[in-house]
Amino acid sequence: MRLLTMRKPLQDVALFGAIIAVGAVIFFFNPATAAFYPKCLFHKLTGLYCPGCGSTRALYCLLHGELREALRNNALLVLALPLIGGVLLARALRRQPPIAARQSSLGWLWMVLAAIVAFGVVRNIPCRPFLSLAPPVETTGK
Numbered sequence: 755m756r757l758l759t760m761r762k763p764l765q766d767v768a769l770f771g772a773i774i775a776v777g778a779v780i781f782f783f784n785p786a787t788a789a790f791y792p793k794c795l796f797h798k799l800t801g802l803y804c805p806g807c808g809s810t811r812a813l814y815c816l817l818h819g820e821l822r823e824a825l826r827n828n829a830l831l832v833l834a835l836p837l838i839g840g841v842l843l844a845r846a847l848r849r850q851p852p853i854a855a856r857q858s859s860l861g862w863l864w865m866v867l868a869a870i871v872a873f874g875v876v877r878n879i880p881c882r883p884f885l886s887l888a889p890p891v892e893t894t895g896k
């Protein structure tokens with residue numbers, strides 16, 4: 755247990771550094787044109803959009819202040835970023851959630867998983883208004 759508590763600051767620094775490094779790569783290299791970004795294997799195999807399709811392009815757009823384009827590429831990611839940021843900030847500040855929140859964390863996990871799966875299903879429905887949830891064709895799979 756002591757080993758786990760001693761590692762936490764180092765883990766936080768490593769996580770923060772990784773986020774900054776990945777953010778810098780995405781900022782400087784447009785996913786729509788750079789060839790080194792991985793393609794979505796799910797999309798490649800099925801032709802369907804996974805919940806993550808368009809997320810790298812969405813982050814690129816956000817980092818360049820293009821909120822509308824970011825939402826077009828992956829609305830779920832853009833809408834979830836404040837929540838993800840809050841979780842990371844709470845972790846960094848070492849705030850322990852209240853006991854009730856800790857006990858219901860499995861419920862939250864299932865809700866988040868359900869939202870991700872639902873987004874993945876809905877964005878593949880080939881009619882309006884769901885078509886707007888699919889990423890633009892030029893950014894598919896990044």
Ligand SMILES: [Zn+2]
Binds near residue numbers: 796808895
């Ligand atoms: Zn995908």
